[in-house]
Amino acid sequence: MGSSAYSPLDQFIQANNPRRKIEIRKGNRGRPRSTEDEPEIPQLCWLTVKIIGMRNLRKADLLSQTDCYVRLWLPTASRQEVRTRTVSNCRNPVWNETFHFMIQSEVKNVLELTVCDEDTITPDDQLLTVRFDVAKIQPGEKVRLSFELNPENQEELEVEFLLDNIPGVSEKIVTNGVLVSREVSCVEVQVDDTKMRSPYTREAIDLNGRNFTFIMKGSYEETQNISMGPSCSQRGSDSTMFHYIKYSQPNLDVMLPKECLYCGHDANRREKDINGPLSVPLNSLDLGKKRTVVRGASYEVSVKEEDGSKNLDLRLGFELCAEEKDFICKRKKVVAAALKNVLQLDEDLQEDEQVPVVAVMTTAGGVRSMTSMFGSLLALQELGVLDCISYISGLSATTWTMAKLYEDANWSQKDLRGPIDDIRKYVIKSKLHCFSTDHLKYYEKELCERKLEGHKLSFTDLWGLFIDSMLHSEENTHKLSDQQLAVNQGQNPLPIYLSLNVRDKFSTLDFKEWVEFTPYEVGALKYGAFVRSEDFGSEFFMGHLMKKIPESRICFLEGTWSNIFSQSFMDIVYLSGHSEDFWHRWTRGTEDDVEEHPALPTRPHEQTTRLSLPKGYLSNALREMMTGRPAVSYYHNFIKGLQLHNKYLENESFCMWKDTVLDSSPNQLNAMGDYLKLVDTAFFINTSCPPFLRPERKVDVILHLNYSGGSQTLPLDLFSEYCLEQGIPFPCTELSREDREHLKECYVFQDSLEAPVLVYFPLVCDTFRRYKAPNVERSPTDMEQGRVDVSNIFAPYGTGQLTYTEGNFNKLLNLCNYNILNNKHLILRALKTAVERKKRFKNCSPPQSSDLS
Incomplete structure (x- = not known):
């Protein structure tokens, strides 16, 4: 806080008002930790910032010089801004004003100095902002710096810094190297x-x-x-x-x-x-x-x-939670037995070392993807491969399939034709009943109750209730945490649902953060921050549960995961294959590095000083229009209040998902609002693969089930490119021109030992036209059942189509079932390769490529 912030209090005390009395004291509330790896107690420091003056200040007014003041903001020290006095009509203003901030050295402290022009009628103009990493200043060091704002015009801002350790004062923190709880x-x-x-x-x-x-x-x-x-x-x-x-x-x-x-x-x-x-x-x-x-x-x-010491209610760490680790141990017993059976192995697999982790991932596509997933899982069950799978991930409408299945705690041990017969009745049924008077009254009642519970309503909540009515004959009370019963003995694969957290005024390409949901936890991959699934939606502050809100019914989460109303104009530009550079040129502010004199020695975790020049009102309005989303889902932000670690940009787990324009701007990245704003993942890349690429899950084989409309290779191409840019191990998925023009039913991609084996199933109707089952040709009267037009993004399998005829439902289901069964040999070969990899890894011998083409 600056000296100017204390002056009203000083004046107040001096006034000695007999009706007011202020007395001084400072208290604290400790939070003991029991972890063995508790870090050393960090040092608190006192930062003194003296704003000296400016030279050759740019002109902001037409008829006079700028009425200038400097605003200081260091959000890690105080959420309140302080400012200098205004120097009117001056090209070389001098302030010589001093401000003080108490900072935590383990936190990334970036001081923002904003030069403003004061206006009496209109809002003050922000001329420029200098962002300075306080880590450049060493304790006990006084540094006087000149920031070159415009070298051509010799415009400079002169500031003096002094950093002192505060003896005898310490603070216990909890950190995972990215986020800090204070x-x-x-x-x-x-x-x-x-x-x-x-x-x-x-x-x-x-x-x-x-x-x-x-x-x-x-x-x-x-x-x-x-x-x-x-x-x-x-x-x-x-x-x-x-x-x-x-x-x-x-x-x-x-x-x-x-x-x-x-x-x-x-x-x-x-x-x-x-x-x-x-x-x-x-x-x-x-x-x-x-x-x-x-x-x-x-x-x-x-x-x-009030003293209220307590441990965190949020888990900071990139490791798997204890419950998931326990699940994997139990699931590997099931997987080991299943692999021995399907691969016809002579010896039992050692669960800890030789059992590969196999995962199934799906893509979005409305009722088409929901129906297709049922067909694929039925085929995997018939092959005996379903018990070899440890994880299933979904997004958008494939989460409807998963949520429906996990209502039964033993679904994978039962014949899937039962759930398929049940879902068929809802898919072929008209959806007009969802708009009946009784249903509309029911929606209103449920939304009112949800608001009273403490949730923030959005249109996607209504969409979730519509999905519930579309797929159930009565109210579905299941919650995400209820699915723990379906995995507590390792009897089914662990389900993982995926969504994206976005920001206002940013396209999804510019800003998105992967958020995963399991029956045990909900967490942000980039930050390594997780809360229990039953606590998701409750209010948190600094990792502490402040207000418990009842867990959402899973239908509301389905509305979030399959939010078809969250696409912005910039998303359409990106997904159409066009560059956003044109729009960025007109809507983004300008960011440049700033030289400071004298030049300070830098360490790897210290950020360069940045100069930001904001765009005008017209550009901002255009940006809001281009990035506006019709509807997003709002959930209370469970990482609210947490701050970024001083060396967060060196953390490997953070850098793995470092892909937004704000990742190197800690004040903007850390300006985490009250709510997460979640959208359908398909509006960035139609994939649910990211959770499987977390190194901690050690996934060896991924069965990639693609149900997208239009291009069957675009989602895979986009995600492969994304992994390459991020440095995430992922197999090369290059296809020949001939293959792209005429896709086969299955491809297997494998290269380095670090990357999982990828078994890719595009949604195509290839040999199914002539064969109704593997090696069983169709009769002339049955040829019509093999004509399934899945290449047309419109009827009968368009993404927006919510009702199918029974014939179309059966044909799509049988197509996806056949494509899996017909490529049994490739699936088994990939599983066998994974087993051999595990053995080679155990023996520490150099890996050798296997021919999986």
């Missing part, structure tokens, strides 16, 4: 509204129906109101709580009510604005005991600290 303090604010009689006026004073508003920026609560008096329609508590980062230097802003004074028995009351708004820095208060912050004629506001 200590949290909790304060109670209490209002005593006992009627008082003014010793000066002898008037009775009443506060009935009056509100006290308390604001603490950067806290979990942000704003709290206390309503006093029995006349309030909803009487509020006389106390409230704030949770905040212990060393974040917040202010408690108090908006005090006007006091109502009754003169004797006169019914006419007069309002006196005795006490105006007040801003109190918490680090100026001694919170060891209950202390008065402000006292009026009829009330007293006091603040005290």
